[in-house]
Amino acid sequence: MTYLPYLIAGLVTGSVYGLAATGLVLTYKTSGLFNLGHGALATVAAYLFYELNVHANLPWGLAAAICVLVGGPVLGLVFELIARSLGSTGLSVRIASTIGFLLVVVSIVSLRYDSTTTRVVPQYLPQSSFHLGSTPITAAQVIIAVLGVTATAALAVFFRRARLGAAMRAVVDDGPLLDAAGTSALSVRRWSWIIGATFAATSGVLLAPLLAELNPLNLTFLVVTAFGAAAIGRFSSLPLTYGGGLVIGVAQQLCTKQFTTGVLTGLAPALPFLVLFVVLLISSRRRLSDDSRIVPRSRALVVPWPVQGVGGAAVLVLLAFIPQIDTLHLTDWTNALSYVILFLSLGLLVRTSGQVSLCHVSFMAIGVSAMSHLTQSEHLPWLLALIVSGLIAIPVGAVLAIPAIRLSGLYLALATFGFGILLQYMFYTEHYMFGESGVGLTLSRPAVSWLSVSSDKGYYYLVLVLAAAAAATTLMITRSRLGRLLRALADSPVGLATSGSSINVTRILVFCLSAFLAAEAGALQGVSAQQVSGDAYSPLLSLTFFALIMIVPGRDPWYALFASFGLILIPALAAFSGATTATCLQLLFGAAALLLPLSDRLFRQVSERLSERLPAALPARWKGETSTGPSVILPSTASVAAGHAGSRTPPRLASGSLDTHELTVRFGGVVAVDGVSLSAPVGRITGLIGPNGAGKTTTFNACSGLLRPAQGRVELDGRDVTRRGPAARARLGLGRTFQQMQLFDSLPVYDNVAMGAEARFAGSSALRQLSGTRAQMREVRRAADEAMELCGITDLAARPAGALSTGQRRLVDLARALAGHTKVLLLDEPSSGLDRAETVRFGDTLLEVVGARGVGILLVEHDMGLVTRVCDHIYVLDFGRQIFDGPPADVVASAAVREAYLGGSVAEPATSPDEQSPADTEKVTR
Numbered sequence: 001m002t003y004l005p006y007l008i009a010g011l012v013t014g015s016v017y018g019l020a021a022t023g024l025v026l027t028y029k030t031s032g033l034f035n036l037g038h039g040a041l042a043t044v045a046a047y048l049f050y051e052l053n054v055h056a057n058l059p060w061g062l063a064a065a066i067c068v069l070v071g072g073p074v075l076g077l078v079f080e081l082i083a084r085s086l087g088s089t090g091l092s093v094r095i096a097s098t099i100g101f102l103l104v105v106v107s108i109v110s111l112r113y114d115s116t117t118t119r120v121v122p123q124y125l126p127q128s129s130f131h132l133g134s135t136p137i138t139a140a141q142v143i144i145a146v147l148g149v150t151a152t153a154a155l156a157v158f159f160r161r162a163r164l165g166a167a168m169r170a171v172v173d174d175g176p177l178l179d180a181a182g183t184s185a186l187s188v189r190r191w192s193w194i195i196g197a198t199f200a201a202t203s204g205v206l207l208a209p210l211l212a213e214l215n216p217l218n219l220t221f222l223v224v225t226a227f228g229a230a231a232i233g234r235f236s237s238l239p240l241t242y243g244g245g246l247v248i249g250v251a252q253q254l255c256t257k258q259f260t261t262g263v264l265t266g267l268a269p270a271l272p273f274l275v276l277f278v279v280l281l282i283s284s285r286r287r288l289s290d291d292s293r294i295v296p297r298s299r300a301l302v303v304p305w306p307v308q309g310v311g312g313a314a315v316l317v318l319l320a321f322i323p324q325i326d327t328l329h330l331t332d333w334t335n336a337l338s339y340v341i342l343f344l345s346l347g348l349l350v351r352t353s354g355q356v357s358l359c360h361v362s363f364m365a366i367g368v369s370a371m372s373h374l375t376q377s378e379h380l381p382w383l384l385a386l387i388v389s390g391l392i393a394i395p396v397g398a399v400l401a402i403p404a405i406r407l408s409g410l411y412l413a414l415a416t417f418g419f420g421i422l423l424q425y426m427f428y429t430e431h432y433m434f435g436e437s438g439v440g441l442t443l444s445r446p447a448v449s450w451l452s453v454s455s456d457k458g459y460y461y462l463v464l465v466l467a468a469a470a471a472a473t474t475l476m477i478t479r480s481r482l483g484r485l486l487r488a489l490a491d492s493p494v495g496l497a498t499s500g501s502s503i504n505v506t507r508i509l510v511f512c513l514s515a516f517l518a519a520e521a522g523a524l525q526g527v528s529a530q531q532v533s534g535d536a537y538s539p540l541l542s543l544t545f546f547a548l549i550m551i552v553p554g555r556d557p558w559y560a561l562f563a564s565f566g567l568i569l570i571p572a573l574a575a576f577s578g579a580t581t582a583t584c585l586q587l588l589f590g591a592a593a594l595l596l597p598l599s600d601r602l603f604r605q606v607s608e609r610l611s612e613r614l615p616a617a618l619p620a621r622w623k624g625e626t627s628t629g630p631s632v633i634l635p636s637t638a639s640v641a642a643g644h645a646g647s648r649t650p651p652r653l654a655s656g657s658l659d660t661h662e663l664t665v666r667f668g669g670v671v672a673v674d675g676v677s678l679s680a681p682v683g684r685i686t687g688l689i690g691p692n693g694a695g696k697t698t699t700f701n702a703c704s705g706l707l708r709p710a711q712g713r714v715e716l717d718g719r720d721v722t723r724r725g726p727a728a729r730a731r732l733g734l735g736r737t738f739q740q741m742q743l744f745d746s747l748p749v750y751d752n753v754a755m756g757a758e759a760r761f762a763g764s765s766a767l768r769q770l771s772g773t774r775a776q777m778r779e780v781r782r783a784a785d786e787a788m789e790l791c792g793i794t795d796l797a798a799r800p801a802g803a804l805s806t807g808q809r810r811l812v813d814l815a816r817a818l819a820g821h822t823k824v825l826l827l828d829e830p831s832s833g834l835d836r837a838e839t840v841r842f843g844d845t846l847l848e849v850v851g852a853r854g855v856g857i858l859l860v861e862h863d864m865g866l867v868t869r870v871c872d873h874i875y876v877l878d879f880g881r882q883i884f885d886g887p888p889a890d891v892v893a894s895a896a897v898r899e900a901y902l903g904g905s906v907a908e909p910a911t912s913p914d915e916q917s918p919a920d921t922e923k924v925t926r
């Protein structure tokens with residue numbers, strides 16, 4: 001019975017969490033936008049209730065009704081507008097924008113309500129009680145629990161039964177289709193935002209009197225607890241999500257009772273984030289796959305390299321004179337330089353490699369606490385302690401790379417956010433971090449007498465040198481093989497993996513590198529302050545960092561300079577009191593992040609205009625960013641014309657094949673591929689045809705290692721590769737293109753093609769991913785030149801792949817696959833998006849490629865004109881089963897194939913656009 005009061009208290013708070021989480025999941029399900037600022041909606045409602053009930057003395061019922069029935073829908077409408085503006089933007093912009101909303105709310109509330117006054121919302125619900133055993137239960141507790149259950153049940157029933165509910169479910173799958181059916185997807189989404197925000201507002205109003213005092217941050221983070229509940233509901237089921245809220249509420253209360261000392265004292269507040277982190281880690285990959293792209297696409301104002309070089313030198317000279325110019329704020333300048341390193345580390349992760357970290361302040365906290373303990377307790381020499389502090393963060397970065405490997409997009413963002421809060425609640429107060437006392441840690445300056453770096457001035461110069469070194473290192477990394485792999489990873493992880501490079505190794509590398517640099521930044525900044533406490537490393541800061549890294553313009557290392565100086569120097573140099581200026585700035589950053597879609601568009605237009613004007617005045621090689629390595633030596637027309645005199649052309653392949661044996665792939669109860677055995681030998685084009693949904697792409701995915709077959713084998717040159725991953729298969733000679741092309745859109749064509757060869761050299765070794773030998777780079781250039789020539793795209797070398805027509809992109813895709821010594825190439829509907837003439841030319845190219853290289857091609861295609869013209873042998877699938885195979889003439893003549901797929905007649909294969917009849921070009925899409 002001693003547990004009963006905790007159980008009841010847990011059910012009450014859990015009910016509020018569940019309510020908030022249900023609203024969150026509803027809006028996520030219907031709009032695809034996960035609102036990281038959902039807690040801020042509850043904060044707005046709670047403060048509105050405080051104003052109406054406590055200040056304006058409105059009866060609580062009326063105040064609550066206004067907050068929930070007016071405030072909630074208005075907030076919902078605002079968010080619907082935000083969601084609409086985010087429509088087609090990348091995931092990073094969406095995350096930044098909702099974080100922006102959260103920052104705006106927290107800042108406005110902080111500015112409006114000074115922190116010196118304690119604000120309490122009185123318990124307004126009836127407090128009369130009855131007893132269950134010896135435990136009193138108040139009417140307020142019963143009302144909250146009943147309200148939570150009823151509202152969620154009503155929503156679940158509405159979602160299942162009502163017309164609008166059905167439309168809400170339909171809008172998840174296909175908004176345009178819903179529009180076509182006569183129901184406005186826009187209005188359906190608007191309703192879901194209204195309902196979702198109303199649920200959040202209700203939770204805010206219910207939660208307010210349960211808190212010892214109103215505080216925007218605590219309130220926002222308390223409702224963030226909803227993330228854990230949403231994870232239990234797999235971000236999809238409303239009842240399960242509500243149940244998740246209850247489970248978390250009860251478990252939190254039980255932890256509070258059970259763990260009163262040691263590391264587990266922090267378990268209760270950390271529990272929702274622990275749940276979030278664990279659920280994300282153990283959920284099946286497919287369930288939580290999120291293909292949204294992360295990279296900010298239009299942050300690239302192209303400034304010529306010489307201008308950047310001169311600018312960089314000028315900035316360095318200016319910074320060198322700061323101790324003479326501004327002695328008053330020297331510590332702030334030193335801090336700002338430490339933060340340059342932090343933003344470089346975050347930029348490497350977010351801007352270069354398209355990963356997300358919403359816990360970067362945690363690495364700083366690790367760095368600063370390690371630095372303090374190593375110098376104060378272990379008495380390590382200062383420089384050694386600085387290096388070891390960074391090294392200590394590396395395993396933590398590697399741990400964080402685990403969710404990065406398993407998850408992507410939004411779920412990675414949530415996992416890192418959960419990780420940061422977990423670290424704060426559970427470990428900040430441990431003796432090996434900031435300790436329980438709250439006094440904080442002491443950090444001392446380096447004591448090198450002949451360098452006098454212990455003075456403010458000396459230490460400033462030391463940090464300046466280290467920040468410049470970090471900037472130079474980051475620049476070198478982004479221009480090395482690793483940099484190219486990181487950018488390719490950001491553009492298309494699948495494209496990189498099927499080119500031969502292990503993307504898991506790349507992810508671990510970048511997380512470790514970023515963690516090291518962030519910890520160094522933390523240590524340097526801590527030493528500058530000389531006394532730090534855990535409060536300075538609130539997880540909210542990680543959100544501000546992310547918002548900042550997204551909104552600042554400029555390429556590396558400039559963005560780091562702008563972000564750091566904006567965050568640290570402006571508040572320090574401004575005339576107001578530090579706290580107010582910092583809050584105003586937070587508001588500004590939040591607003592900028594919120595308006596990111598708008599500024600993104602504007603920025604793109606301006607940068608495109610500028611880039612268009614620059615070429616006239618400057619040599620082409622100064623324009624824009626083409627990565628170094630392969631692209632520094634673009635193939636000259638002369639070298640192509642000379643046939644690469646002296647270069648080693650790969651010998652024509654004589655033997656080898658890709659074979660499947662009784663291959664079976666299942667998706668739950670669906671048998672997508674059912675015992676398929678086929679062979680695609682080198683030197684021939686083999687077709688794989690069948691109606692939509694026959695299992696062709698699934699067969700390709702199983703062959704290339706993107707899917708594990710339930711049964712059967714895949715062999716390459718007689719070698720069983722069934723258990724190998726896509727990168728390993730690519731290195732053994734299996735190339736692949738995709739119907740939805742997986743090019744590295746931000747890279748020039750040349751780098752795309754070169755990556756086909758370079759990814760294989762990079763492979764799965766961390767060392768080889770870092771950089772390549774000269775011989776390898778020569779070979780990469782040769783392979784890229786030859787593949788581009790073979791595909792006729794040499795003149796496109798310097799163009800960004802994202803700017804090409806579909807036909808050109810198909811050729812780039814083909815060339816990239818060919819650059820990697822491919823033996824057998826899987827082409828998935830390569831004519832998709834091509835016009836008639838382009839399709840015929842593409843067919844010619846395929847024949848040339850097979851003729852010149854002797855590679856084998858397995859071709860999935862609906863264009864029967866192309867298939868019958870180029871293929872030597874064709875396999876036909878229907879409902880996952882192989883129904884026929886033979887030469888084109890036999891396939892076309894087969895009654896079974898006609899019945900299953902071809903239908904009426906198929907014209908004789910054409911050889912040129914002129915000879916081709918319209919029937920040839922009709923794609924069979926039965």
Ligand SMILES: Nc1ncnc2c1ncn2[C@@H]1O[C@H](COP(=O)(O)OP(=O)(O)OP(=O)(O)O)[C@@H](O)[C@H]1O
Pocket residue numbers: 667670671672690691692693694695696697698699
């Ligand atoms: N990830 C998945 N989860 C569940 N079912 C899937 C998945 N991918 C494919 N399927 C199902 O497997 C079957 C085969 O699909 P697949 O995409 O391989 O067909 P296809 O022959 O390539 O079709 P198309 O010509 O339209 O590309 C279909 O019933 C499809 O709905």
